[in-house]
Amino acid sequence: MDKLKLIKSLVAVITFLLVFGGLLLLTLIYKKAHPQAHAYEEQSLQQPQGSSIASVTEADGKLAVLVKGGGEPDRIILYNPKTMQKVITLHLQEKNND
Secondary structure, eight states, X not given: OHHHHHHHHHHHHHHHHHHHHHHHHHHHHHHHHSOOOOOOXXXXXXXXXXXXXXXXXXXXXXXXXXXXXXXXXXXXXXXXXXXXXXXXXXEOOOOOXX
């Protein structure tokens, strides 16, 4: 009689583990297939004080930000919009015709 209770308990525990593991697996697969939208993080252009953004446009899949002032010549900063990493900074300077 005790062996029968032991077997029933063992079957109940294994069934619980199978159901719990299956639900966990399905949850993980669902989360991988449907990623949640992340909240936007605050980003800094890391420009000198007094700089101002004159315009922002999309150029060749990158964000082109025209920055003026701050004690530096006008500049265009290209960012990768997916990673918000700076790609390049182009400094605009007047050409001297001497």
